[in-house]
Amino acid sequence: MPGTPLVIPAGGGRRLLVLGNEIESKLGSSDTGGMAFVFENATPPGDGVPPDVHTREDEMLRVIDGEYQIFLDGKTYKATAGAVFNFPRSVAHGFRNITDKPARALFITTPGANFEKFVGELSSLEPRVPTDMAKIAGVSSRYGLQSSRAKFAQDMEMSVGGARYIRAATEGKSKQVRSE
Numbered sequence: 001m002p003g004t005p006l007v008i009p010a011g012g013g014r015r016l017l018v019l020g021n022e023i024e025s026k027l028g029s030s031d032t033g034g035m036a037f038v039f040e041n042a043t044p045p046g047d048g049v050p051p052d053v054h055t056r057e058d059e060m061l062r063v064i065d066g067e068y069q070i071f072l073d074g075k076t077y078k079a080t081a082g083a084v085f086n087f088p089r090s091v092a093h094g095f096r097n098i099t100d101k102p103a104r105a106l107f108i109t110t111p112g113a114n115f116e117k118f119v120g121e122l123s124s125l126e127p128r129v130p131t132d133m134a135k136i137a138g139v140s141s142r143y144g145l146q147s148s149r150a151k152f153a154q155d156m157e158m159s160v161g162g163a164r165y166i167r168a169a170t171e172g173k174s175k176q177v178r179s180e
Contacts, residue, residue: 003033013040019136020044023119029112037112039119040064041104048096055144057109059087061095066103069096091120118143 006027013024027038042064051071061070063083070077070085071094080100087093097103106133109115121139126133137147 003035004031006031015177016119018119018123019125020047023121023123025116026106027112029116032112034111034113037109037116037119039108040106043068043095043097043105045097045100045102049094050147051092051094052140053092053146054087054089054109054115055146056089056114057111058089058106059093059115060110061085061087062106064104064106066097066099066101067097068103068105071095114143118145 001143008026011024013026014028016023016025021044022042024040024042025037026040027036029037032038048068048069061068061079061082061084063079065081068079070079071092072085072087073091073093077085079095085093095105120137121143122136125135125139142147
């Protein structure tokens with residue numbers, strides 16, 4: 001099925017709140033003939049996504065503004081505005097905003113339908129502190145996202161849905177250390 005010719009203006013798109021992150025869907029999989037899901041993510045300071053592995057789609061990220069720490073295939077990178085990263089399926093990756101202001105990035109997943117449904121289901125979860133990590137893991141598993149057991153040089157400290165966590169990469173576990 002072919003995609004739909006569309007122009008999405010700046011600030012346009014459907015807005016979702018996903019675990020404390022503002023997601024602005026730019027192009028849904030139905031708009032692209034199933035080829036992609038395109039969205040912007042406004043990541044609060046210190047927040048991000050712990051390393052995971054997508055088994056059903058590839059993901060690309062372009063930093064719009066702010067700075068991210070990117071975890072990709074066992075290595076850590078600092079990413080500023082304009083940087084682009086390719087997260088192929090089956091490769092561990094994650095990110096974290098390392099500034100004291102919201103950071104924004106454009107994401108593209110291919111194909112798009114699976115990840116779009118995943119984001120939609122996560123947005124339906126009631127935000128709460130502490131975050132129900134077991135519920136998030138269940139949703140992730142249904143859509144082929146797996147927690148990464150990759151060994152990183154240091155633990156990753158981050159905030160998920162307003163609760164601070166330290167991810168012990170060598171243990172593959174998260175534990176809450178402080179609520180905000």
